Amino acid sequence: MPELPEVEVTRRGVAPHIEGRVVEQAIFRREGLRWPFPPGLSELLAGRRITHTDRRGKYLLIGFEHGTLIVHLGMSGHLRVLPPGIEPRKHDHFDLVVSGPEGRQVLRLHDPRRFGAVLWHANEAGPLEEHELLRGLGVEPLDEGFSGALLHRETRRRNAPIKQVLLAGDIVVGVGNIYACESLFRAGINPKTAASRISRARYDMLAEAIKEILAAAIVQGGSTLRDFIAVNGQSGYFQQTYFVYDRAGVPCRNCGAPVRQIKQGQRSTFYCAQCQR
Template sequence: MPELPEVEVCRRGIEPELLGQAVVGGVIRVPKLRQEIPRELLELLPGCRIVAVRRRAKYLLIDCRKDGVEGSLIIHLGMSGNLRFVPPDLPAEKHDHFDLVLPTQILRFADPRRFGVVLWQPGPPESAELHTLLATQGVEPLSDLFTPDWLFDAIARRGGPIKPTLMDSHLVVGIGNIYASESLFRAGISPLRAANRISRARYEVLVPAIRATLSDAIAAGGSSIRDYVHSDGGAGCFQIQAGVYDRAGLPCLRCGGVIKQIRQAGRSTYYCPGCQH
């Protein structure tokens, strides 16, 4: 599933082409995704101007406005979704479920597994975060609110392992499996350690490690593990730079020890027992 870096890369890829554009209309082919695409989009979108392209957690927000209408398209890529620009005359393929029609091109949403969403939240931009899908999302890890003190206090009563705790989107958004493993490796913290048994001083190391891992992933175009591709069809390459992820049995790049793989909360966790404690 695309995580924060992949969605941010997508946002940065589509923003220059969308910002200020007038929307000609929309096309709904398969409305039944994770939630049904609202038919009202076909009436709301024509004539709207796109005034902003934002990201909240793993959701893209396309803010639209015209006389009498103001709202945000809320898009989630799900497990396998992607957005790409195509010519107006390019025939749709089997998994192309929604088109945002612009004057000279189309922003096309494809989703083979149909776990994504295309929804509408009426009102000014700030009202988008009141949508039920967004209202329970946690702190943005690249924001000023995400500090060592905040994370230490937020986790004070959590006795579960730190790695699944970091992946809880109600606490912090967008730290997926690969980024949790890599952040803990950079910080030298074992993924097995109880979240509330980590000192405040070690959170002073972990928070910058999370920020650096996510920033490096964005710079690398994200991670293309399965289906994720950029809006131009390119692939992310952060996984090639990984220190521990998917390197079970290989030597640690830091100490030469053997990288270990375990299961936590149904997901694979990779770490170096020698470096992380």
């Protein structure tokens, strides 16, 4: 599943090909994905210039003067930039055909499991951050506003395990299952610990770990950027070296004790009982 780093790397990969370009055509090949495609969207976008790209959590935002296209990659989606004239494959559901100095290019959404989304937020509907999918989101983990102080302050009444509080996304966005496991390991915090019982000092370490791990994943993803936009590229989600994630029973890279796997809210948690207290 694409996580925040993949979405950010995708944004950085497609941005130079679509920013400032004019949409010639928006092509939808089915009624919708997770939700129906907004009716009339092709007409709304045709002839309009893409002003910028942005990201909020795992939502890719393609900005126009009159609104914002909100794209989510779901469980299995990815975007590619292609030259014109390449026949769509199965599961290629949406094309944005743009024209610019280098001629015509196609931004194509491929989503086999169809949990992704393409939605429209018109400027006249109000501020983008008030969109129903965006307004409940926590702070961006790589922004200045994210810190141990914030985690500490926002968890004083949260008795759920810290792992689940991170995944909930209402305090901080983009810390998915993999990154939650890895950052708790790096900060030495047991994922079962009630969020309200973790000290400010330990939250400082956790916030630092989250920032470092996500930033490193984006840097690493940048080096595999070509996979995202290659004509014949596959999904391109990058594999990283994990300390605990998906390593059940394998010796901890730090202390050698076997990594444990438990279920928390239907999701697998991996941790080292020696290193994480």
